Amino acid sequence: MPVYLDNNATTPVDAEVLDAMLPYFGGPYANASSLHRYGRAARDAVDRARSQVAALVGARAEQVVFTSGGTESNNLAIRGIAERGAPGAVLYGATEHSAVLEPMQALAQRGWQVETIPADAQGQLDLPWAEHRLGDGDVRLISAMRANNETGVISDVTPLFAAARAAGVTTHCDAVQAAGKIALDVTELGADLVSLSAHKIYGPKGVGALIVLGDTDLLPQIVGGGQEDGLRGGTENVAAIVGFGAAAAAAKAKLAERAEHARGLRDPLQMQLQAMPGVQIFAADAQRLPNTLQFAMAGFDGEALLMALDQMAGIAVSSGSACDSGKGEPSHVLLGMGLDADTAKGAVRVSFGKHNTDDDVQALLAALSQLNPVNSRLMRSVAQ
Ligand SMILES: Cc1ncc(COP(=O)(O)O)c(C=O)c1O
Structure with a gap:
């Protein structure tokens, strides 16, 4: 064994999750954007999943943007904020996942001032350092994770997000490892953008979500048919989204x-x-x-x-x-x-x-x- x-x-896909997904490969296979009854059935399934994912993190269904996973969610958040304006400064935690580091490095190559918020030996970010840095007035975005994928350290990022909000700076939280493992409420967390992924919680690979709170103005990174409220073009992967919804519902219940x-x-x-x-x-x-x-x-x-x-x-x-x-x-x-x-x-x-x-x-x-x-x-x- x-x-x-x-x-x-x-994680392996849960049997219940697979059961929920299977009908959407062979049965109600229509495009969720089609107006006929079959399309509407697919749309209903996507909307149900949207509510289930929202419920896992205390969000509203309309705040959920489905993506291809945590990596795309992080890219949409970081590039989507940065590309809305002229280059400035961005800050990220020293222990972030490469799906945050790499988009940050891409910004650095395009003239952004990219800086690391130092962490201590227990993985906690240096809040006074960040508060001091926010005082300079040029920071446009802060990205800080809730739980680290390697050490498992849970960072107390809420005070950092509160300081950023007071300074008018947009915040992003990679909560891919936290969701489903510890209680997570996006309102209490205080970030403007929160990344999630299905395959860490017994859902399928290749599907995730970005929770977009308030009136955060993002530049979409994939444009096409205007799906996901214009924030992520492309025909929805209905079966995977249904699987994410089922996995999120089970994660919340258990x-x-x-x-x-x-x-x-x-x-x-x-x-x-x-x-x-x-x-x-x-x-x-x-x-x-x-x-x-x-x-x-x-x-x-x-x-x-x-x-x-x-x-x-x-x-x-x-x-x-x-x-x-x-x-x-x-x-x-x-x-x-x-x-x-x-x-x-x-x-x-x-x-x-x-x-x-x-x-x-x-x-x-x-x-x-x-x-x-x-x-x-x-x-x-x-x-x-
Ligand atoms: C903290 C963290 N962020 C982002 C990702 C990327 O998520 P995905 O595999 O869904 O692209 C991972 C996956 O390992 C992760 O652990």
Whole structure:
């Protein structure tokens, strides 16, 4: 049996979600923009899903813009704000996902002043630094994530968004990892734009949403048939959107249950790892997503440990963000939290999902103690 401990990279599509989607491949397959009864049935399904996604995050249905996923939502938010006006300054958190970093770098190449808000060793952003920077008057956008995909750190971004609002600056929050794992209410969060993705919550890949609050004025990045209130052209992927809606409804209904289940696996694993020689846990004292744990084992590069766990025991973990893995670079998230490059290169992430059991934890612990160079040395000296 595979031991899949990489649920922050993606989750399997839930059976109920698949059941909800299947009819829209072979049955009511019409274009949701068509005016005939078949088109109207597809439109109804999209609208139902829109309400379900809105309900997960305390938004109104008309604030939901469906996209192809978290990456597109981040691009729509960042480029969509920036391209509405002349270049100025944009700020983003030091631990953001590459789906924020890359659009920011694209702005830098076009003359924007792009700056990183520093983070501390527990992954929290430096609010006084940002408040001071806002005082300069040239900042046009701030992007800060709610929960980090690698460390699981939950950032208290609301005061930052409040300061930005007071300064008249638009704010974006990447909530792709937070939604469905911790309670999330966009009004309490206080950002103008919030990114979501379906495949992190047992929905299909390739569908997500940008929640657009207030009268935030965005320049659409994909234009065509005027779908999604003119903000995202292209025939709606009805089956995927229906799947996102079903996944969001289940995530809302089972939020506490799923969080408790994940914590019931993560916390005992953390205790056992803390007792293992040579193991370092990252952001252990921070408030984190209940399913996530990132650590390093002395003597191991993160990717080498990942491959060893895969080959030896069929255990799937990640050496950082799935989008950055294979690049051999230390995690920019850990570097951003002040860790040195060697320590950061050792990072391995475990992210639990609803299918994991205590057997998976035991399998991981057994494999790690077999691999742990300190234990191997001990075992060798006992054998001699
Ligand atoms: C924090 C965060 N933002 C954005 C994304 C990108 O989302 P998607 O895979 O839907 O494009 C991810 C996915 O790994 C993520 O973890």
